[in-house]
Every structure is written in C-alpha cells, then in structure tokens.
Amino acid sequence: MISFPIFLDNNATTKLDPLVLAAMMPYLTDNYGNAASVQHSYGWVADEAVKIARQEIATTINALPQEIVFTSGATESDNLALKGVWEAYKSKGNHIITVSTEHKAVLDSCAYIQAHGGEVTYLNVDENGQIDLDDLQKNIKSTTILIAVMFANNETGALQPIEKIGEIARANNVLFFCDATQAIGKTKIDVQNLNIDLMAMSGHKIHGPKGIGALYLRRRSPRVTILEQMNGGDHENGRRSGTLNVPGIVGMGKAFSLAMDNLDMEISRLENLRDDIENFIVQNIPNCHVNGKKNRLPHVTNISFFEPNSNQLLAAFRSKLAVSAGSACTSAKNEPSYVLEAMGLGVEAANSAIRISLSRFTSKEEIDFAKAFIVETVKGLQL
Numbered sequence: 001m002i003s004f005p006i007f008l009d010n011n012a013t014t015k016l017d018p019l020v021l022a023a024m025m026p027y028l029t030d031n032y033g034n035a036a037s038v039q040h041s042y043g044w045v046a047d048e049a050v051k052i053a054r055q056e057i058a059t060t061i062n063a064l065p066q067e068i069v070f071t072s073g074a075t076e077s078d079n080l081a082l083k084g085v086w087e088a089y090k091s092k093g094n095h096i097i098t099v100s101t102e103h104k105a106v107l108d109s110c111a112y113i114q115a116h117g118g119e120v121t122y123l124n125v126d127e128n129g130q131i132d133l134d135d136l137q138k139n140i141k142s143t144t145i146l147i148a149v150m151f152a153n154n155e156t157g158a159l160q161p162i163e164k165i166g167e168i169a170r171a172n173n174v175l176f177f178c179d180a181t182q183a184i185g186k187t188k189i190d191v192q193n194l195n196i197d198l199m200a201m202s203g204h205k206i207h208g209p210k211g212i213g214a215l216y217l218r219r220r221s222p223r224v225t226i227l228e229q230m231n232g233g234d235h236e237n238g239r240r241s242g243t244l245n246v247p248g249i250v251g252m253g254k255a256f257s258l259a260m261d262n263l264d265m266e267i268s269r270l271e272n273l274r275d276d277i278e279n280f281i282v283q284n285i286p287n288c289h290v291n292g293k294k295n296r297l298p299h300v301t302n303i304s305f306f307e308p309n310s311n312q313l314l315a316a317f318r319s320k321l322a323v324s325a326g327s328a329c330t331s332a333k334n335e336p337s338y339v340l341e342a343m344g345l346g347v348e349a350a351n352s353a354i355r356i357s358l359s360r361f362t363s364k365e366e367i368d369f370a371k372a373f374i375v376e377t378v379k380g381l382q383l
C-alpha cells in the first residue's frame with residue numbers, strides 16, 4: 001500500500017529508520033548520562049555508546065575514530081572546516097578555492113571569510129556540473145590553504161572528480177575539504193584513497209536523526225588543525241565544545257553502518273528505479289531536459305519541463321508527491337537555481353526544474369505510481 005504524498009524529496013531529508021530509532025531510544029530514556037561525566041556509570045554508559053558510534057562512522061569512510069568530530073549537522077561542519085582552517089592557517093596563506101555550485105553552508109561561510117579579509121576563488125562548472133581540473137590547477141597559488149569541493153551536488157547529484165582533486169591538492173600541499181553530505185550511503189567513500197583532509201557529513205540525509213553531523217579531520221600526513229568555532233569546555237579535543245548529543249550520535253552511527261549494508265545492491269536498485277522514472281518522463285514528455293546526467297549519484301534526477309514553471313508543477317503534484325524544485329525559488333521570489341544557472345541552463349530551464357530524489361525506503365510501486373502521475377499531470381498542464 002502506498003501512503004500519500006509519496007516522499008521523493010530525500011535530498012532535503014529522509015525518514016528515520018526504525019532500527020535507528022530503536023538504537024537511540026535507550027539514550028533518550030534511561031541512559032541519559034553526559035558522556036563527559038567520568039565520575040559515575042551514567043557517564044561511562046554514554047561515553048561507551050559515543051565510542052561505538054564514532055568507530056561506526058570512521059569505518060564507513062576508512063578513517064580513525066579520533067579523526068571524527070561531532071557537530072550539529074553538515075551546516076556546522078562546513079562552517080567549522082572553512083572558518084576553522086582559515087583561522088588556523090593564516091601564517092601560511094589567506095586564499096581558498098571553492099566552486100560556484102557548492103551548498104549555501106559553504107558559500108555563505110566563504111562570503112564571511114571574504115568579508116573578514118580572506119580571498120576566495122569560485123570555480124565554474126560545465127553543463128554536467130563538473131569543474132575543470134586545469135582550471136583548478138591554474139588557480140592554486142602560494143597563498144592557497146584550502147580547496148573546498150563537494151562530493152556530489154544536492155540539486156542534481158552531479159559528482160565532482162574527487163580523486164583527481166585530491167591528487168592535485170596533495171601535489172600542491174594544499175588541504176582538501178569535501179562536503180560529502182549527499183554522497184554518504186550512495187557511493188563508496190575512502191578518505192585515504194581520495195586524499196580528503198576534511199569532510200562534512202550529516203545524519204538526517206541518510207535515515208539518521210536531524211541535528212547531528214560530523215567533520216572528518218585528518219590526523220596524519222598531513223595533520224589538519226582547525227581553530228574551534230564553538231568555545232566552552234573543550235569537548236571533542238578542543239575542536240568543538242558543547243555537551244555531546246548522545247542519542248543523535250548513537251543514531252548517526254547506526255544510520256551510517258546500516259547504509260553500508262548491501263551498499264552495492266542498494267546502489268543498483270536505486271539506479272534502476274531512478275532510470276525507470278527518468279526514462280518514462282523523457283519518453284512521454286517532449287522537450288523536457290535532464291540536468292547534469294553525465295556522472296551523478298544513483299538516486300536523484302533533476303528535470304526541466306520548460307512549462308509550466310516549478311511552482312506550478314509543485315502545486316499540481318502536492319497531494320500525491322512530495323518533490324522539490326531544482327531551484328531554491330520560493331513562491332514569493334521566483335529566483336532560478338544558482339546551481340542550474342552555473343551549469344549554463346537558461347532562465348526558463350532553471351525556473352521549471354523538478355528534483356526527484358529516492359531513498360532506501362522508496363519502492364517500485366511508488367515509482368510506478370509517480371512516473372504515471374507526473375506524465376499525466378504535466379501533459380494536462382501543457383495543453
């Protein structure tokens with residue numbers, strides 16, 4: 001049985017896995033200790049649970065538990081990585097390289113850094129949302145301290161050439177920060193092979209709870225240092241103060257380890273469902289266009305319909321489907337998506353984009369219903 005509206009907006013957030021909730025429950029009830037309380041068993045129980053979760057998250061990305069710093073989410077991890085590195089490496093340089101299609105948490109942190117005297121270069125992307133590696137290489141200078149490039153884009157799923165970026169960063173002795181929020185559980189990530197030095201992650205994009213995230217910080221060759229952005233108590237080895245969100249951390253650890261179970265099978269299942277809905281739409285609606293199709297995550301498609309616009313489409317879909325505009329446009333201000341514009345899409349294409357994002361809980365029945373419903377609805381509106 002399908003329950004409506006069908007949730008196909010999994011790049012915005014995901015359903016909490018019941019197994020994650022079950023793992024969290026004891027830490028929301030009886031085991032309410034503060035993980036920093038070393039004097040009694042309430043603290044030890046909490047600390048032990050945090051240890052296990054830290055190991056689960058580290059294992060997912062081939063890191064060490066000491067390299068994981070817990071935060072309130074990927075937004076905070078992005079802020080901590082960018083501002084933390086910029087403040088810690090001032091004696092080396094003042095220049096950061098990022099990309100125009102990054103998440104707002106990265107772009108707004110970069111804007112803050114610029115407003116406070118830092119220098120930021122924004123690389124362009126091609127029609128598939130990917131940067132040009134020569135362009136990256138050319139923009140590195142002696143004062144460059146950090147390259148910040150996301151693993152995969154939240155609007156289109158477009159993957160960046162992470163391995164090559166890691167090689168370039170390493171060869172030039174520049175740190176590489178990667179926002180991998182969307183990529184966790186949708187592709188394999190190995191921070192060693194990829195030469196990633198800092199990496200942002202979130203719980204709620206992968207069936208964990210909201211309000212918990214982590215930042216991976218490389219400990220060796222090179223050892224990354226950051227300046228703390230949240231002061232008070234020196235938790236997380238002085239990198240992020242604040243009482244640990246024990247239930248959230250336990251949930252994130254469980255969510256990460258569940259995401260690794262049968263990952264290869266899940267990737268091909270998602271890819272098949274995504275290709276099915278995408279092909280059906282493309283075959284039945286003339287003139288629609290898939291944005292950034294070349295190299296992307298398996299669970300997302302971003303399609304421009306040209307007419308009607310995204311808001312009209314969303315309104316027509318609403319009772320049956322929860323999807324989102326590829327753009328950040330609100331009903332009030334009809335601004336096209338900066339991500340799609342950077343990929344060279346015209347205003348009409350950018351203003352009529354719909355993002356469909358699947359999850360582990362998306363079923364074939366839901367996709368069969370959704371694809372027929374979308375085609376029928378769009379055809380009706382285009383008459």
Ligand SMILES: *Cc1c(COP(=O)(O)O)cnc(C)c1O
Pocket residue numbers: 011012072073074075076078103105150152153154179180181182201202203204205211212213
């Ligand atoms: C969702 C998202 C974020 C923000 O994560 P929160 O945990 O909600 O703060 C950052 N970056 C990307 C790429 C995202 O998709």
